Amino acid sequence: MKSSVFLDEIKTNTRLRLGLWLILIILLAYAIVLLQQYEHKVEKNFTAATLRLNKTKTILNQKNWNELANQVKDTQIAIEDKLWVANNKGIALANFQAWINAQLHSAKIVGARVTIESNFKQDYKLLYVSAKISGKLEIKAINDLLLALALHPQWVIIERLNMQKTESQSGFSLVLTTYFQLLSTTK
Amino acid sequence: MYKKLFLPQRYFYNNENEINLINEGKGAIEVIISRALCHYKLFTLSDIPLARRQVVIQLQIKQWSPFNNYGFHICWHQHIAMVWIWEKNTLEKTLEINGLQNKNISFYPETVLYSRPNEEGIQSLKCINGIEAQVWKNKVLISSRWWASSPNTSVWYKYLRVQRIQNTNPINILSFDFEKKAWGHNKIALLLALLGQEMMWGILIISILLSIITWKVIYIKKWQQATESAIKEVETLTPKVQPILVARNEVLMGQEKIQHLQSLNTYPLQLDIMKEVTIKLIKKNIRLTSWAYHTNQLNFSFKANDLDPRFYVNKLQEINFFTDVEVSINKKQVDVSTKLK
Numbered sequence: 001m002k003s004s005v006f007l008d009e010i011k012t013n014t015r016l017r018l019g020l021w022l023i024l025i026i027l028l029a030y031a032i033v034l035l036q037q038y039e040h041k042v043e044k045n046f047t048a049a050t051l052r053l054n055k056t057k058t059i060l061n062q063k064n065w066n067e068l069a070n071q072v073k074d075t076q077i078a079i080e081d082k083l084w085v086a087n088n089k090g091i092a093l094a095n096f097q098a099w100i101n102a103q104l105h106s107a108k109i110v111g112a113r114v115t116i117e118s119n120f121k122q123d124y125k126l127l128y129v130s131a132k133i134s135g136k137l138e139i140k141a142i143n144d145l146l147l148a149l150a151l152h153p154q155w156v157i158i159e160r161l162n163m164q165k166t167e168s169q170s171g172f173s174l175v176l177t178t179y180f181q182l183l184s185t186t187k
Numbered sequence: 188m189y190k191k192l193f194l195p196q197r198y199f200y201n202n203e204n205e206i207n208l209i210n211e212g213k214g215a216i217e218v219i220i221s222r223a224l225c226h227y228k229l230f231t232l233s234d235i236p237l238a239r240r241q242v243v244i245q246l247q248i249k250q251w252s253p254f255n256n257y258g259f260h261i262c263w264h265q266h267i268a269m270v271w272i273w274e275k276n277t278l279e280k281t282l283e284i285n286g287l288q289n290k291n292i293s294f295y296p297e298t299v300l301y302s303r304p305n306e307e308g309i310q311s312l313k314c315i316n317g318i319e320a321q322v323w324k325n326k327v328l329i330s331s332r333w334w335a336s337s338p339n340t341s342v343w344y345k346y347l348r349v350q351r352i353q354n355t356n357p358i359n360i361l362s363f364d365f366e367k368k369a370w371g372h373n374k375i376a377l378l379l380a381l382l383g384q385e386m387m388w389g390i391l392i393i394s395i396l397l398s399i400i401t402w403k404v405i406y407i408k409k410w411q412q413a414t415e416s417a418i419k420e421v422e423t424l425t426p427k428v429q430p431i432l433v434a435r436n437e438v439l440m441g442q443e444k445i446q447h448l449q450s451l452n453t454y455p456l457q458l459d460i461m462k463e464v465t466i467k468l469i470k471k472n473i474r475l476t477s478w479a480y481h482t483n484q485l486n487f488s489f490k491a492n493d494l495d496p497r498f499y500v501n502k503l504q505e506i507n508f509f510t511d512v513e514v515s516i517n518k519k520q521v522d523v524s525t526k527l528k
Contacts, residue, residue, distance in 0.1 A: 021389045024389075024393060025392055025396065028393060028396035028397065031400055032396065032399055032400055032403065035404065035407065036403070038407060039403060039406060039407050039410070042407050042410040042411055042414065043410055045410075045414050046410050046413055046414040046417070049414045049417035049418050049421065050417050052417070052421050053417045053420055053421050056421050056424045056425065056428050057424070059431050059432065060424060060428055060431065062435075063431075065431050065434035065435045065438060066431075066434045068434070068438045069434040069435075069437045069438050069441070072437065072438050072441035072442055072445065073437070073441060075445055076444060076445055076448075079445055079449065080448070082448075083448070124444060124447060124448070143458075146456075146457055146458045146461075150456045150458050150459075155451070157451070157452050157454075158456075158457050158480065159481075159482060160480060160481045160482075161457055161480040162477075162478070162479045162480070163475075163477065163478040163479075164477045164478075165475070165476060165477070166477075179451060
């Protein structure tokens with residue numbers, strides 16, 4: 001009975017009918033809007049998937065990565081060979097101090113003052129060790145020392161070098177830097 | 188039992204203002220008004236817009252009706268309205284007496300429950316009360332005339348003449364049972380016509396919207412299929428790519444580390460610099476007095492006899508390591524300031 005009353009109302013009431021049409025049209029239009037949004041999302045997914053596929057195919061065609069990896073590894077080993085190696089920080093400082101003393105002795109530099117400092121660099125876990133050496137300038141002796149630094153297989157980098165030889169004063173100061181690879185995890 | 192549930196509960200309202208049950212159905216209640224109690228007229232509303240016809244016909248019926256309170260039944264055929272009216276006061280009292288007041292009742296004139304002829308022309312029907320003569324043209328009841336008893340020959344021919352029918356046959360009275368449904372369309376027909384127009388536009392708009400939705404759904408489905416296909420292909424290729432990716436990562440990380448380590452020692456050896464300076468200036472018999480190097484800044488001084496600064500700048504600029512060479516001379520002492528590349 002209720003449904004027939006409702007149907008009669010629909011048949012006779014133009015405003016009601018128009019309202020129902022409008023509701024239906026709005027619902028369908030809203031569905032289109034939702035589908036439009038979903039379509040954008042799907043398109044975006046497709047673009048991402050295609051990009052990934054193209055990237056994968058491109059990588060698959062690059063056969064020389066293994067060869068490059070070997071080359072890079074060789075280069076890396078060669079450069080890492082230039083770094084000093086020690087088990088820990090204490091050993092590193094002691095080794096460097098001993099090596100400097102030996103070089104000073106060998107170059108016959110007497111009475112030079114040596115100060116050692118260190119700092120741990122987190123990136124690549126390198127121990128930065130610097131030594132400040134100062135003393136009286138003897139040309140031959142300092143040449144021998146510089147030659148020894150240059151010939152050492154590991155890097156001994158001269159950060160500063162001051163030499164002065166005048167009638168009134170004569171002296172040198174040298175700041176050296178080296179990098180240690182620490183084998184143990186403790187600094 | 189099944190049939191009864193759906194059959195209308197049908198009553199007949201006769202010319203003596205009595206209501207008799209003629210069909211014991213369980214469906215909707217229908218009251219058939221005797222033709223004897225009805226007046227019939229045909230209205231043509233071809234000039235009236237479809238939306239206004241229902242209102243206009245009601246006004247026309249009101250003008251035509253001999254009763255103050257009346258019921259009516261309209262059958263629409265295109266722009267033609269076939270209208271029956273009957274007196275309602277007595278009918279309502281009778282309904283009340285029979286306990287049918289306040290019920291949802293459909294009223295039909297007796298005529299519309301007899302079958303409608305397929306052929307044009309005149310036909311006579313035996314009604315429950317009396318005789319009805321009908322003139323049909325194009326499925327429209329042009330004329331309807333009722334007599335309490337069968338008309339005599341002169342009355343019959345007079346009716347034929349009035350209706351301009353060339354028929355000399357004597358009256359032939361047909362007898363029918365009531366049909367299950369009334370013929371013709373009542374006001375719903377007009378409404379349906381209106382609705383039809385409205386429906387056409389509504390359905391058109393909705394069809395367009397549904398088409399768009401369908402197209403969108405198909406479009407999305409295709410995108411999804413293409414995406415799935417691409418993802419599957421990537422999944423298939425991934426095991427083959429994995430070792431290459433590992434190698435690539437090793438290369439990139441290795442290169443980064445190499446660059447970092449190389450950046451730790453970028454400047455030339457002090458001995459090499461000294462050697463280059465000595466080679467360039469050896470002919471000038473110079474004597475170094477100071478050497479100050481700090482990171483990439485180099486200052487040095489020497490004693491010399493040749494005091495042309497252009498010579499020293501030109502010579503020292505030939506050394507690859509140097510850039511921005513500046514020379515100043517003071518009392519036979521040459522001070523050089525430069526930067527290392």
